[in-house]
Amino acid sequence: MKGSETNAVRSVDLKLVLAGVGGQGVLFATRLLSETAQALGLEFISSEIHGMSQRGGSVVSHLKIGSYESPLVRRGSADVLLAFTPDEGYRNLSFLRSDGDFVINCPDLESLDGEIRAHLAERGVKFHPLDADGLARESPRVANVALVGFAVGRGVIALPAASVQAALESVSPERFRALNVEAFQRGLEAGENIETFEVSKTSKVLSFTKRA
Amino acid sequence: MERQVLLGNGAVARGIVESGCRLFSAYPGTPSSEILPEVARFKAEEGADLWVEWATNEKAALEMAVAASYAGLRAAAAMKQVGLNVASDPLLSAAYLGVAGGLVIVVADDPGPHSSQTEQDTRLFAMVAKLPVFDPSTPREAMEMVGEAFRLSEEHRLPVIVRLTTRVCHAGQSIPCGEIPTFDGQAHFQKDPQRWAATPRFRYILHGELNEKLAAVRESFESSPLNYLSNGSISSPPDGGGRGGGQLGIIAGGACYAAVRELLFETGLVEQISLLKIGTPHPLPLKLAGDFVARHERVLVLEEPDFAIEVQLSDRGRVMGRLDGTVPSAGELTPEVVYQVLADVLARLEIAGLPPLADSRLDELVAGLQLPIRKPRLCPGCPHRSSFFALRQVFGSRAIYPSDIGCYTLGSNQRAVDTVLDMGAAINVATGFYHALQQTENPPAVAATIGDSTFIHSGLPALVNAVYTQARFVLVILDNETTAMTGFQPTAATGYLSDGSQGGRVPLLDMVQGCGVRFVRVVDPYDQEATQSAFEAARDFASDAEAGGVAVVIARRPCALRDPARVRVGRPIIADECDGCRYCLLNFECPAMLYDEVKKRVFIDERICVECGQCVHACHKGFITV
Numbered sequence A: 001m002k003g004s005e006t007n008a009v010r011s012v013d014l015k016l017v018l019a020g021v022g023g024q025g026v027l028f029a030t031r032l033l034s035e036t037a038q039a040l041g042l043e044f045i046s047s048e049i050h051g052m053s054q055r056g057g058s059v060v061s062h063l064k065i066g067s068y069e070s071p072l073v074r075r076g077s078a079d080v081l082l083a084f085t086p087d088e089g090y091r092n093l094s095f096l097r098s099d100g101d102f103v104i105n106c107p108d109l110e111s112l113d114g115e116i117r118a119h120l121a122e123r124g125v126k127f128h129p130l131d132a133d134g135l136a137r138e139s140p141r142v143a144n145v146a147l148v149g150f151a152v153g154r155g156v157i158a159l160p161a162a163s164v165q166a167a168l169e170s171v172s173p174e175r176f177r178a179l180n181v182e183a184f185q186r187g188l189e190a191g192e193n194i195e196t197f198e199v200s201k202t203s204k205v206l207s208f209t210k211r212a
Numbered sequence B: 001m002e003r004q005v006l007l008g009n010g011a012v013a014r015g016i017v018e019s020g021c022r023l024f025s026a027y028p029g030t031p032s033s034e035i036l037p038e039v040a041r042f043k044a045e046e047g048a049d050l051w052v053e054w055a056t057n058e059k060a061a062l063e064m065a066v067a068a069s070y071a072g073l074r075a076a077a078a079m080k081q082v083g084l085n086v087a088s089d090p091l092l093s094a095a096y097l098g099v100a101g102g103l104v105i106v107v108a109d110d111p112g113p114h115s116s117q118t119e120q121d122t123r124l125f126a127m128v129a130k131l132p133v134f135d136p137s138t139p140r141e142a143m144e145m146v147g148e149a150f151r152l153s154e155e156h157r158l159p160v161i162v163r164l165t166t167r168v169c170h171a172g173q174s175i176p177c178g179e180i181p182t183f184d185g186q187a188h189f190q191k192d193p194q195r196w197a198a199t200p201r202f203r204y205i206l207h208g209e210l211n212e213k214l215a216a217v218r219e220s221f222e223s224s225p226l227n228y229l230s231n232g233s234i235s236s237p238p239d240g241g242g243r244g245g246g247q248l249g250i251i252a253g254g255a256c257y258a259a260v261r262e263l264l265f266e267t268g269l270v271e272q273i274s275l276l277k278i279g280t281p282h283p284l285p286l287k288l289a290g291d292f293v294a295r296h297e298r299v300l301v302l303e304e305p306d307f308a309i310e311v312q313l314s315d316r317g318r319v320m321g322r323l324d325g326t327v328p329s330a331g332e333l334t335p336e337v338v339y340q341v342l343a344d345v346l347a348r349l350e351i352a353g354l355p356p357l358a359d360s361r362l363d364e365l366v367a368g369l370q371l372p373i374r375k376p377r378l379c380p381g382c383p384h385r386s387s388f389f390a391l392r393q394v395f396g397s398r399a400i401y402p403s404d405i406g407c408y409t410l411g412s413n414q415r416a417v418d419t420v421l422d423m424g425a426a427i428n429v430a431t432g433f434y435h436a437l438q439q440t441e442n443p444p445a446v447a448a449t450i451g452d453s454t455f456i457h458s459g460l461p462a463l464v465n466a467v468y469t470q471a472r473f474v475l476v477i478l479d480n481e482t483t484a485m486t487g488f489q490p491t492a493a494t495g496y497l498s499d500g501s502q503g504g505r506v507p508l509l510d511m512v513q514g515c516g517v518r519f520v521r522v523v524d525p526y527d528q529e530a531t532q533s534a535f536e537a538a539r540d541f542a543s544d545a546e547a548g549g550v551a552v553v554i555a556r557r558p559c560a561l562r563d564p565a566r567v568r569v570g571r572p573i574i575a576d577e578c579d580g581c582r583y584c585l586l587n588f589e590c591p592a593m594l595y596d597e598v599k600k601r602v603f604i605d606e607r608i609c610v611e612c613g614q615c616v617h618a619c620h621k622g623f624i625t626v
Helices: A002-010 A026-039 A086-091 A114-122 A140-153 A161-171 A174-193 B008-018 B035-046 B058-070 B081-086 B088-097 B122-129 B139-156 B200-222 B255-267 B286-294 B308-312 B335-348 B360-368 B383-395 B407-414 B425-437 B452-468 B508-514 B528-543 B583-587
Strands: A014-021 A044-048 A058-065 A078-083 A096-105 A126-130 A196-199 A206-209 B002-007 B023-026 B051-054 B075-080 B103-109 B160-165 B171-177 B246-252 B274-277 B296-302 B447-451 B474-479 B519-523 B551-556 B593-596 B601-604
Touching (some): A014 A026, A014 A086, A026 A044, A026 A058, A026 A140, A026 A161, A026 B171, A058 A086, A078 A140, A086 A096, A096 A140, A114 A126, A126 A140, A140 A161, A140 A174, A161 A174, B002 B008, B008 B035, B008 B103, B008 B139, B008 B171, B023 B035, B023 B058, B035 B051, B058 B081, B081 B088, B081 B103, B081 B122, B088 B122, B103 B122, B103 B139, B122 B160, B122 B308, B139 B160, B246 B255, B246 B286, B255 B274, B255 B296, B255 B335, B286 B308, B296 B335, B383 B407, B383 B447, B425 B447, B447 B452, B452 B508, B474 B508, B508 B519, B508 B551, B519 B528, B528 B551
Parallel strands (some): A014 A078, A078 A096, A096 A126, B023 B051, B023 B075, B075 B103, B103 B160, B246 B296, B447 B474, B474 B551, B519 B551
Antiparallel strands (some): A014 A058, A044 A058, A196 A206, B002 B171
């Protein structure tokens, strides 16, 4: 069992773009997934931009799990776009490949721009909305971890949940540990149970199907 | 072997301590700033046996490292690319004099630029200095190259540069962390005045020696494993074998090597196009690179930020790169730019076609959303904002505002920054403006701003120059008691060291008075009234026809991010009478103050407001209260 799980993990090849604003924990989420990959013995390379960012400024990081040497995801090639706000999601949409997964912190799918939704659906992009702010209402600081948990629960970030949680416990500062783990589990649970949103490519009409 | 997730800067730090470096110093600057804190961490956590400390500037950092090398120890200094300009004087001289212990200079370039005033290329600097330079593509390679650099430095007895770029500095990777060696040698300075204090006559001889050393280094680079033909599987370690010949070859180094390598494998073009990776761009292994060029009909050179490899190729007839316009002559070679350059070259040579990269419809739709442009702004609660507000109130629009490098460059948003040249320039520029404008009728006042760390970095000699030449202007030292922009590195003014302990303290007030300034006031910028009256008094002193001179006001309050507990005063309330005149938005420019287009009035974004209460001064109609 353990062997087969390791083999499954070894085959992970995933390009992620994480986008949000300063203070939302974009870099923490990147660090969390990097530590998870390292613990699983996976190769990875990430990129973050420091410097003239400030509270409320855009923060973007790229993470490539697999045998990569360039830390940057090229436009049109990200498997997953993890957006901590809709605006930063839109701003980085060009990174997402056709058939990619758009995980987004927003009240609901309807709150997203209709034309963009339809256009992406035509390209086969799958939407994974989560009201992470609502889910982490007591502490908005952990919405990032909830969104990561959600993406893991959806199977979009194909890393074992237990490994991500173990990494979370080791990278969280003591005083946020319990809060982070709780948020992660709530996100994970939401991801595992939520209805799947699929946009029919032909009709361009939103249809909701229960996950099998 | 234990593995750690480290940034490129952390990997470099690991390379430094694992190489047995005994003295390491740096001055902070993006993207190099995390190197020293990581070295200090390895010292604290694993007992790395070395002296590590911030220097007041890059020249000081390098000169200390040079001395440690003279004493037979391995030593290193780190800085950003423009920091090397400051350290260039010792660098070029040290190249002639050579080293005793290994001497490595780590320099971080910033193609883009993301947070620098130039896109200058340290590899070209290495050519001017006649020094070897390593150019890693990834954090892991950066760590290995630091070790190589120390070995090379000792073998050929000359300083060696390791050139990083932003995409290496701030890339994260899993780094194998080995043993940190213990020190069993002794520091000993072997006196040799003919070398270490050489006069010009001997410098000529030393120049010849340097040329010989460089030729030997070039020869060793011809067979260095850091330069190789890269056509193995993307997941297998690079090997030196393989082809190399055909219609198109690519020579690449640094971060863009990794980008083009991935692209060749992804598109399958790796079967047709061979790729020569250059890890040692200077001195360029001319036989290796020349053979590669000779075996291809055309050769594309991809490098950042300028053209160090391309310019060293002796036969450029079939070479395409930055010099012939194939590659854009400015800006970063992101994967998108690399893709476009390659697509254009493949189309021109009729080798293959690459599909268009952009989804132009999506770009259009996103542009249609008119997403807010998040321009850099001072943080809510920033004491600099209050200083700039007071400065504009007192000096108005006619005064000239020279400023400097740091967060406070963003005082431009409040129209209180007119010039930003280089570190420490504000004071010399103010002095120059004064002497230049004195030659006209009714010259405008000059009010300069500089941060505490920048003042210590290179403002001190400038202040001496201002006093000496009897310039008359107002200088505001924006003292937030830290180097905020690069991540809160301590300064000599507070005297804290990199490990948080107390070192020697050189108070700003003592420095200013010691320079012979006769008017100095210290104010808290949160006390708007006192700050404005200090600026008025400074203006009056500076403009006094008889006794006037440079007047200095030290506006002191800790960075709001650093000391948030001292910020909170109360929640600001905007009265219903607010008529939406936008005076506060224009002059106070706080990100927490927004304009409601429907109600035509200003409101507070409570999610980011830190309740500093400073905006009460921003409404001249008195509609904001706390």
